Amino acid sequence: VCAVGVSGVWRTDNFASNWTLTQMPPGWNGASSLAEVKISLVNPQIVWAGESMIAGSPLYVSSDGGLSFAETAVFPDVTLGRISGLETHPAEDSTAFALFSFANAPKILRTNDLGQTWEDISGFGTGTTSTNGFPDVAVHSLLVMPYDTDIIWAGTEIGIFESMDGGATWADANNGFPATLVYEMVIVNDQVVVATHGRGVWSVALPELAGYEPPVATLSPRLNGIGGGAGGLISLDVSLRSPYDSTLVVADGEAVFSLPANPAGIDTNVNVLLSSIENQSSVAVSVKSFKDGDMFRSAVKEIVVFPLLEARNGYINNLNSFINNDIASNGLSVTSDFENRALHSPHNYADATVLTATLRVPIIVASTDAILSYDDIAIVEPGFPGSVFGDENFRDFVVVEGRNINEVTWLPLADGYDARFDATWLQTFNVNGNGAPSMFRTHEIDLLDTFPAEETILIRFRLFADETMNAWGWVVDNLSIQPQLVSVASNEQIPKVFSLSQNYPNPFNPGTQIDYTLPATAKVNLKIYNVRGQQVKYLVQDEAHLAGSYTVEWDCKDDFGVPVSSAFYFYRIEAGDRSPTSRALFVKSFKMTLLR
Numbered sequence: 403v404c405a406v407g408v409s410g411v412w413r414t415d416n417f418a419s420n421w422t423l424t425q426m427p428p429g430w431n432g433a434s435s436l437a438e439v440k441i442s443l444v445n446p447q448i449v450w451a452g453e454s455m456i457a458g459s460p461l462y463v464s465s466d467g468g469l470s471f472a473e474t475a476v477f478p479d480v481t482l483g484r485i486s487g488l489e490t491h492p493a494e495d496s497t498a499f500a501l502f503s504f505a506n507a508p509k510i511l512r513t514n515d516l517g518q519t520w521e522d523i524s525g526f527g528t529g530t531t532s533t534n535g536f537p538d539v540a541v542h543s544l545l546v547m548p549y550d551t552d553i554i555w556a557g558t559e560i561g562i563f564e565s566m567d568g569g570a571t572w573a574d575a576n577n578g579f580p581a582t583l584v585y586e587m588v589i590v591n592d593q594v595v596v597a598t599h600g601r602g603v604w605s606v607a608l609p610e611l612a613g614y615e616p617p618v619a620t621l622s623p624r625l626n627g628i629g630g631g632a633g634g635l636i637s638l639d640v641s642l643r644s645p646y647d648s649t650l651v652v653a654d655g656e657a658v659f660s661l662p663a664n665p666a667g668i669d670t671n672v673n674v675l676l677s678s679i680e681n682q683s684s685v686a687v688s689v690k691s692f693k694d695g696d697m698f699r700s701a702v703k704e705i706v707v708f709p710l711l712e713a714r715n716g717y718i719n720n721l722n723s724f725i726n727n728d729i730a731s732n733g734l735s736v737t738s739d740f741e742n743r744a745l746h747s748p749h750n751y752a753d754a755t756v757l758t759a760t761l762r763v764p765i766i767v768a769s770t771d772a773i774l775s776y777d778d779i780a781i782v783e784p785g786f787p788g789s790v791f792g793d794e795n796f797r798d799f800v801v802v803e804g805r806n807i808n809e810v811t812w813l814p815l816a817d818g819y820d821a822r823f824d825a826t827w828l829q830t831f832n833v834n835g836n837g838a839p840s841m842f843r844t845h846e847i848d849l850l851d852t853f854p855a856e857e858t859i860l861i862r863f864r865l866f867a868d869e870t871m872n873a874w875g876w877v878v879d880n881l882s883i884q885p886q887l888v889s890v891a892s893n894e895q896i897p898k899v900f901s902l903s904q905n906y907p908n909p910f911n912p913g914t915q916i917d918y919t920l921p922a923t924a925k926v927n928l929k930i931y932n933v934r935g936q937q938v939k940y941l942v943q944d945e946a947h948l949a950g951s952y953t954v955e956w957d958c959k960d961d962f963g964v965p966v967s968s969a970f971y972f973y974r975i976e977a978g979d980r981s982p983t984s985r986a987l988f989v990k991s992f993k994m995t996l997l998r
Contacts (some may be wrong), residue, residue, distance in 0.1 A: 404439045404449055404468050406432040411439055411451050413468040413626050413701070415577075422701045424468055426451075429459040437487035441468075444617050445495035447698065448516070454484040455500055455511070455520075461485070463498075466699050467622045474517025479528050480507055486540055487557075492548040492617075503540030503559075506530035508817035510541060510556060512569065519876045523569030529855040535572040536563060545587040545594065549610040557596070559586025571742045577605060589614065620644045625700040630810040632730070632760055632860050633710040636687065637810035642668040646691035646698070653687050673810060681907050682708035682730050706732045710807070713764035713858050716887030719879050721745055727906045728914050733757025734863055740839050740877070747865050747875035749836065751782075754869045760862040761881075764807050769855035773836045774802070774815065774847045775882045779837040781827050781874040782865065784820045785940065791817040798867045800876050802847060808856045813859075816848045821873065836874050849884075897921050898953060900988035902975045905956075913957045916941070918975055922949050924988075927976045930956060938966060941973070958996055968998040 405412045410426035431437060434453040434896065442448035449468040455476055462471040487501030500511045500520070507523035509532075524541075525534030532538065536556075543557030552568040562584060564575040583599035594610040598602040623643040638651060642664045651659035651674055659674045676685065685707050708730040717727060721736050723745050729745070730735060734757045740745045747757050778800070785796035793812075801818030804811035805811055821831040827843055853859050861883070865876050897916040897919035905914045916928065928942035938960050956973075959965050974991035 403736075404451070406437040406439050406451060406453075408433045408518060410470055411449070411464075411471065415467075415701075415841070416626070425472060426462065426471060426482060427473070428463075431459060436484045436486060439468075439575075440487065440488050440498070442490045442491050442495045442498075444619060446619050447623060447696075448490070448495045450488055450490065450517075452485065452488070452509045455482050455502075455969050461500060462486070463516060466515070466697075467872050469699060473520060474513070477508070477511055477520045477522070480526075481524070482507065487542045487544065489544040489552070491544075491546050493546075493551055497695065499544050499554075501543075501544060505538060509536060509539075509558075510544065510569070517822045520832040523565075524972045525572070525625075530739065532572070534570060540583075542583065542585050543587045547591070548589070548614060551921070552655065555587060557587050559583040562587075562596070568787060569751050576605070579606075585965070591615075620646075620693050620696070622698040622699060623649060624634050624699045625687070625689050625692045625941065628687055628703045628705045629812075630673075631705050631707040632762070633807070634679035634707050635810060636674050636676060636685075636705055636707065638672045638687065638689070639670055640670050640689055640700075642666070642670065642691065644691075644693065644698070646693050649689060649691040651687065652690055653685050655686075661778060663850065676707060677708050679709045682706060686804050704711055706730070708760070708762060710860075711763045713766055713807075715766050715768065716884040717761070717763055717765060718882050718885050720887055721878075727917065727998070728761060728763050730760045730762050734759035734865065734876070734878075742879070744877050744879040745863065745881075747910050749875045749930075750872050751865060751875040752865055753867055755867045757865040757867075757876075758862050759878075760860060764858045764860055765849075767849050767853050767855050767857050767859060768887060769884055770851040771885055772855070774842060774849055774861065774884075775880075775881075776802070776878055777842040778876065778877050779827065779841045779843070779878045780821060780823060781831050781835070781837050781841075782820050782867070782876060783871045783873050784822045784828060784831065796820070797870075798865070798872070800859065800863070800865050802845075802863055804852060804859045804861050805861055806853070812862065812864075813852055815849065818866075831873050835871075837877060842879065842935065897949065900924075900977055902990040904992055905973065905994045909997045911958065911997050913955055914994065915953050915955045916973055917953050918977070919951045920947055920949050923947065924977045926952075929974055932966075932976065933970055933972075937961070938971060947977075961974060966996065968996050970995055 403414050409472040410810045411424045412421045431453050447467045449464040458477050459473045463474055464471045482502055483498050485761035486503040489499045491497035496516045496907045497514050508522040509528040511520040512523050513520050516597045525532035528774055540559040541556055545555045547553040554565040554851040561581040562575040562579050563572050582601045586597040588595050593605045593607050621643040626639040628638050631638040637867040645666050647663050649661040670685055684704050686702050688702045691698045716873055734745050734747055736743055737746045762864045775785035780800045789795040799818035799820050802815045804815050821827040824864055844973040899921055901919045903914045926945050926947050928943045930939040932938050941954050971994050972991050977988040
């Protein structure tokens with residue numbers, strides 16, 4: 403089903419459960435009351451849309467089920483304007499009819515080549531009267547009889563006119579229907595149903611339509627949903643709605659997975675591991691199916707993917723010291739909305755949204771004391787009185803979730819909750835107030851309640867908001883996971899070598915972080931230069947560091963606190979003994995890109 407709107411054509415293939423927008427060119431005028439969209443009955447991949455036929459605002463046609471549109475040609479013989487109707491052909495997918503209501507001008511234009519050319523079948527041409535019997539009246543609807551496509555009914559403001567020879571000649575149908583305006587004509591089984599202006603709805607059963615059913619058309623596959631993203635592992639819920647010879651999963655234009663031939667009506671889950679995931683990024687995913695050499699494409703869905711770090715036994719992060727490379731943000735991000743950095747939602751968060759932050763560090767579940775703790779403030783819309791997590795009326799909520807590193811299904815580590823969790827939070831919600839540091843509350847979750855010991859899992863924080871009412875939001879701080887094991891965790895081991903990592907994210911805006919390691923105590927200098935070799939920022943200046951791993955952020959400002967412009971920049975580290983006779987000095991540099 404398609405519908406027109408101000409921005410373009412809206413499309414749904416799941417009975418309006420959700421809609422996707424196909425943006426149209428500047429000449430599009432979907433706000434017009436005369437704007438129309440029609441889907442070919444014989445081939446739903448062909449969709450016609452528009453409200454006029456003039457230069458700069460033509461009719462449009464789609465050959466991929468309304469996912470993209472191309473302009474059609476403008477009738478060259480006569481300057482027309484807004485259409486009064488748009489119809490398709492029951493047997494020929496490249497044929498359509500544009501209807502008009504201008505006096506002394508063509509009333510029905512037909513194309514047989516997807517709008518590359520148009521012909522006037524109402525007999526007006528460049529004259530002011532019809533040469534083939536068509537009246538000089540407004541036309542709003544048209545119907546081609548599927549049992550004999552030479553028979554065409556035209557719904558005019560004075561009743562139905564009929565052609566028995568494919569539009570070569572016309573005459574009053576003279577079939578008992580009154581001389582009234584006909585807005586719409588459709589075939590339902592063996593009946594033609596006619597909607598009028600002021601005279602009600604009429605129908606007539608035609609013997610030739612006995613047993614008629616619309617043609618069976620090949621439908622596009624449907625991408626119902628997409629999830630995952632951590633480590634490049636994504637999961638697709640796909641409906642293969644027609645028999646296809648083959649199907650491809652496509653990510654950012656590249657085929658990444660294939661499915662064999664299938665019967666109709668197959669719903670399947672597909673797990674795909676995307677390769678070469680170096681930075682957090684958004685990937686456009688779709689499904690393309692093939693039948694007899696033709697391609698049928700689903701709508702595109704976006705998913706955020708990001709690489710994972712090395713698994714650890716324990717993890718501690720107060721979220722305060724840097725732009726956090728350990729966290730993949732998708733709506734929840736580390737910011738300084740309070741005095742110290744923490745993981746914040748937008749304040750206020752939006753309705754009808756899902757915000758997440760995923761720890762990129764996999765955690766190996768301990769056999770004992772597998773405790774995850776964090777502090778938070780959750781001023782989110784409360785559910786109906788008496789509702790519990792999982793109920794339809796629970797409304798907005800926040801939840802901490804986990805999943806096996808090799809799977810895509812997230813499980814709640816504890817029940818989700820809302821502002822009712824704490825009396826102060828609820829009171830603040832009721833007065834439309836803001837969170838404050840004094841409102842932090844501590845939570846503890848036993849990972850062994852959900853996962854067995856030794857299982858490697860991922861952890862994420864998620865805020866769900868329904869379509870009604872929002873509030874200040876959520877903030878999370880002081881994340882601790884199995885802290886008793888941090889002393890032997892990989893993030894606490896002394897590095898074996900000096901190293902400097904590529905900044906993350908890159909390209910970046912509004913900030914980025916730089917990681918480096920020191921195998922021994924050393925003085926560190928870390929500077930940023932522009933492409934002319936001029937110093938832009940002194941990030942670390944002759945500081946003595948103990949052996950360990952370090953992260954420093956750059957907020958895209960120079961040494962004077964002035965924001966710098968989009969460009970390539972270089973960062974360079976010098977670590978160790980800088981004396982002329984020493985070889986212990988470690989020097990390395992990388993290029994990075996700032997995009998404003």
